[in-house]
Amino acid sequence: MSRSLLLSWRFLLRDWRSGELWLLMLSLLMAVSVSTSIAIFSDRLQLSLGRQVAEVMGADLVISSSKKLSEEVSQAIEDQPVEQATVLEFPSVVMAGDQMQLVSAKAVTLNYPLRGHMRTADQPFVADEVTEDTPAEGEVWLEPRLFPLLEVEVGDTLLLGEAEFKVARAITLETDRGSGFYSLSPRLMFNISDLGATGIIQPGSRVHWRTLIAGEAEQLATFKSKVEPLLSDSEKLNLAEDDREDLRGSVVLLKQFLGLGSIAAMLLAGIAVAMSSRRFAERRFDGIAVMRCMGAQQNQLMQIFVGELLWMAVLVSIPGVIIGWLLQVGVVKLLANVLPPWLPEAGPLPMIVGGLTGIITLVGFGLAPLLRLKDVTPLRVLRRELTPAAAGVWSVYGLSLIAMLVLLWYHTGQLLMTVGMILGVSAVILLITLTIKAGLASVQRRLSGQPVPMPWRLGLKRLLQEQGQTSAQLTAFTLTFMAMALVLLVRTDLLERWQQQLPEKTPNYFAINIQPAEVKSFQNFLQSNDINGTTLYPMVRGRLIEINGLPAKEAVTEEQRNHNSLHRELNMTWSDRPRSEVKIVAGEWWQPGDTGEISIERSIVEHLGVDLGDELTFTIAGTKVTAEVTSIREVQWESFQPNFYMILPEASLKGLPATWLNSFYLPQQDRLVLNELVRQFPTISLLDMDAVIRQVQVMLEQSILAVEAMLLALLLAGLLVLASAIEASLDTRLREGALIRSLGGSRKQLVIMQAGEFFILGAFSGVMAVVGTEICSGWLNVQVFELSWQPAIWLWFTLPIVSALLIGLSGWLGIRRVIRQSPGVVLK
Incomplete structure (x- = not known):
């Protein structure tokens, strides 16, 4: 073992015994354990959902x-x-x-x-x-x-x-x-x-x-x-x-959400590590100044403290991975009644990546504050106000950003979402920085122009004097609430989509092959037996034979040639008006009476390369029908409603043989009525979807619980970030509190000043978090999750108040030592 590593080990033991490392090691432990537990649980849940789809x-x-x-x-x-x-x-x-x-x-x-x-x-x-x-x-x-x-x-x-x-x-x-x-x-x-x-x-x-x-x-x-x-x-x-x-849609959405939760959890863990590392570095300025006076070199000191950081990463990663594994085991046990009776065991990769996550998080978020230590001069022994400026650490941040990007890509499996979130967070940080400068300048003008109560005046002045620390705390608070609010908003949108996907009394039977002469009598049968049926849909079966005048299999690529739509008859329907739930993603619907047009489902565009303006030719009962693609639809296949790849105007299919399709809901206790239905309409084919719907409902319940478990993990991570941010400024607050008390200030004034500062920080960070959340949630919903988006008006009112109360209360709990501590003890 080299001399620098040996000294790093001794410093680590000394700092541990003195209690200097508990917050940094706790933050790092959270980074490793949370990322490991999420990775393992997500991996197992995705495997189980994949297995359920396989079932x-x-x-x-x-x-x-x-x-x-x-x-x-x-x-x-x-x-x-x-x-x-x-x-x-x-x-x-x-x-x-x-x-x-x-x-x-x-x-x-x-x-x-x-x-x-x-x-x-x-x-x-x-x-x-x-x-x-x-x-x-x-x-x-x-x-x-x-x-x-x-x-x-x-x-x-x-x-x-x-x-x-x-x-x-x-x-x-x-x-x-x-x-x-x-x-x-x-x-x-x-x-x-x-x-x-x-x-x-x-x-x-x-x-x-x-x-x-x-x-x-x-x-x-x-x-x-x-x-x-x-x-x-x-x-x-x-x-x-x-x-x-x-x-497939529900499984993909859950994977994307778990990926978003992983990004948010790692971001929170990184913030906690950065705040703790900053405090760790600032508390060593005086010691390093003394060591520099005794002849220690810059490089030697950096090797010692960076080595201490690496020792810490290695020692924390192992128990962090174990705790992460135990956490996901606990979640599985807790949700045993709703999760599948078996969950596939995750491989070793999530645990390896979890350990590496801790090391990369510590280096990426914790190394930059330590680089300030090399600029501590011996003169600080005499002039304590000589604090080293922030170091130029762009190379460190750049390498860390690349490493974090790779890790997040692994956790999410979504490169677009990962890059988008990193760019979004970077934009929010830039916005916070600019807003803080403008906001503090406005506060300074207000303090000089208008009378402000003394305790609040002292709190606001402190924010102005410690602009670096104020910026760091505001960034930490804003990103914390933004991450939690963003996951909460997306979670709400997902739950609404899943609940709309299978509402109460979702049709569980499909009646197919209803002949035109039977349509009226079939409807009468449903009405007489109080069966809630949907609209009847005409269905025509045809084979796609030509695309833009070329044989269909010659007009597509070799890979597209294997798509099932080219090897079987397709189910088509006619309609002169789009259904209310249909989403037209390109083109326009035709007018009643038009012919020669067709609307196709979006996956056909992806699988066959067909687009607006292309001509498709079908053979239907020996008759050729040619139509131009004039609109592209998005179909929610998971809705268990009748859906079609192809829709044409009624005039285009007039006179061609067609049957009718209907879906209806029938409670289990009324299923015997189906005997009479089959006897009256022997040519009708009846498809029972009840068991399949129950299986999908179980999957959605498990998905919802996974979402809730993710929110709980993020809440715990957010609380640790708040503790790290408050603890990072505790030393300065202790000294200031002692001075104010020694000069005659009362405990009440000190409480108002300190707690008021945190209430101001909380309210301001809440407003900034709302802005960042709206930007990121809009992009995520539209570009990644493909959900509808609208501004969350309620968030603008609730988040600033909640963040002000939460940070104010957390700050008050954290500064009780400042109020209770004897001024004499602190000043000595």
Whole structure:
């Protein structure tokens, strides 16, 4: 160990025993523990949410194909350490006695599904339960609406192809059935080992193969890199998080919010470290002056104190990581009733990054104040007022800024949000600096021109005399309240969006294939049974064949060629007026009676490169329909409302075959009415979304709790920043208080002066925090979270008052030592 490091260690032990380091080490401990706990909890929660999305798809990823996978691909899958299951879907006709019905048959292996579970019931339209098994050989499970259509009961037999099966259960939920609203035919599920006995699958049969894959994140990444290059054009690999548009938005929003919370927490921790480091440096000015008189060199002193800082970082990082891990364990235990019954364990990376966060935070925020120590002169021994000016530390701040940018990018995964927040904070700091100079100049003029009560006058004069410290404290207070208010505002907007996403009585059933002649009688049935149904929507199915006169697959890039919209018929509708909840992001809607126009959903622009002015040609029931893209819409797929990729004017689709779609809400206790609905309208396809909605609601509840836990962590971090800022000026306040008391000042005057100063700082920082919050929240809502934004008027009234009261109370609690301390003790 070098001599400088040894001296640094001795100084560290001395300062620890004297109590000089507790605030700085506590601030650093908070930086490490909070960032570690957030990183681990966020990582585990994101993994669990990803797993829940996978549960809705039945696997972590799926390979879809129109035929059995090639031997090469099958062997590559066998070589990977992942679980796999096979699902085969095809349309067929099932017969029971004299009844016959078109069904969507599904053959599954014994380990289906790999993620999530199915729910079944002993009878149709009764209470269901989770099941861990699959149909046994010789058994079939039917969707509830098939029972009245086939006039069968549990225990009866039916014929599928050449094989006879026994009806065993009613299926109420398939994990992967919810991936689209338009799986039209009712479901029949059987064991894949019975497939040969049916004799249905022949060369040329219309069959949809799906290979389900499940494994750990590292295994899936390796699997994708090994297998995906081997797939043909007819074989498509889908990840769980990319497959469910109705769930993806909520997961992405939660990830972004946790990232924002990480930025705010690290900012608060950095402020606390900077304020504590400043006090740590200022209390060493006198000691260094004496050491300089004894012959110590600048470089030697800097090596000692920087070494002490590094010793501190290393020693605090280890317990900080442990505390961070324990904190997230405590949060998981506390939220055990609402979090998933299992949470994937986070890898070692969040803990490593948490430890590095502490070191980088200390160096980035704490080194700059220590650099002032090298400018302490021996003359300070005789002239105590010779305080070294702030050092030129732009290189230190620059390197620290880059390091913090990388760390925040890791925590958030959002480069745009990270850069934007850093630029926003920098702009707020500049605004604070300029405002402080103008504000203090105004106060100085007011003090010289108007009478002010003496205690308040003394407090205001002190703010003028200690402009450097005033600026530092105001910056710390402003950024603290800004970070907390910003997270609170975004949290409120997110909760409102999630609550609007699934309001009470969200439609839980979709009725599809309603024939035009049945529309009126269907509406009458809903009204007579007091069922709350939404508007009926016409639905036309067409295939996109041309883009700007070129065949669709030739008009797009090779990567875009794999998009599902080019390989299947699309569900389209007509409307001469946009729905109230539709958001037009580009272009304009047409007028009633217009033709040749089309409105497309925004993701089509991203996936196919189609934009305003392009011409799309569809084939609908053998008829070609060409339309120009005149508007682009944003669709909230997670709303569980009927949504369409393509909308055309009614005149464009007039005379083409169409069916109608309706969604409605039905309480569980009234589900038996569905038997009568299916009997009266046997051609209607009924899709039960109740279980999927419940699953999404659980995910949203967990997301809300994660948001609340983040707010609590930020509150604790903010309180520590306040303590650091107050403690940083305590030495000066002790000396001033002793002088005022020795010159005849009363305790009451001292309390008013000191507490009044903090009330002024609090109110001013509250106003500045509101300005910064409005700027940053507007940018975040529009550019990152894609939420609507409007000024938070209530914040302009509440935040200055709350910050004045909170900082004033905190200041009063912090300066009680100033009031109680004997002037003689301090002056000695």
